[in-house]
Amino acid sequence: MENRTGPGQRDQRLKDAYPDLxxxxxxxxxxxxxxxxLADSIVDLPFYGVCSCSPTCEILLTKxxxxxxxxxxxxEREGEAVFFLGIDQSQATVSSVEVLDGRDLTGCLSLSS
Incomplete structure (x- = not known):
């Protein structure tokens, strides 16, 4: 996958697109x-967009x-799964976040901002 930031643009971070999440x-x-x-690393995760495998996919790519x-x-929140965090082989880095609670993910910032 090609780099989605051009000269002079900062890297997109998950916290920039989805601060509440x-x-x-x-x-x-x-x-x-x-x-x-792992909790301390979430704030610095890069953001590569929403998975495009299907129009309804709710996976946010951090790799x-x-x-x-x-x-x-x-x-889990109140006994119900709300997120699946995909962890890479190092067991120290989140590679994806699957959002299970049905929240709207369309309000994210553009990757080019």
Whole structure:
């Protein structure tokens, strides 16, 4: 996948496109896995867009596709799964975020902003 930023443009971050989502994921990670450094890494994740495998796909890419995520972290709110975090082979980096709670993902910032 080619680089989506041109000269003089900053890299797009997930927190720039979805600040509330990043805050919620960080909060849920800290609550479910206290002390896990993965929670601190969420704020700095790059954003490569929404997966284009289908019009209804709810996966946010934090690595260029194709995403390989052999590990999954399930984050729950009130006993219901709201996010699946795809974790890469290093078990230290989130490669994708699947949003399960039906929230609207169309309001994100453009990758070219």
């Amino acid at each position: 990043v805050a919620e994921i960080t909060e849920l990670l800290r609550a479910s896995q206290p002390g896990d450094p 260029p596709s194709p995403v390989v995520a052999p590990w999954i972290v399930v984050l």
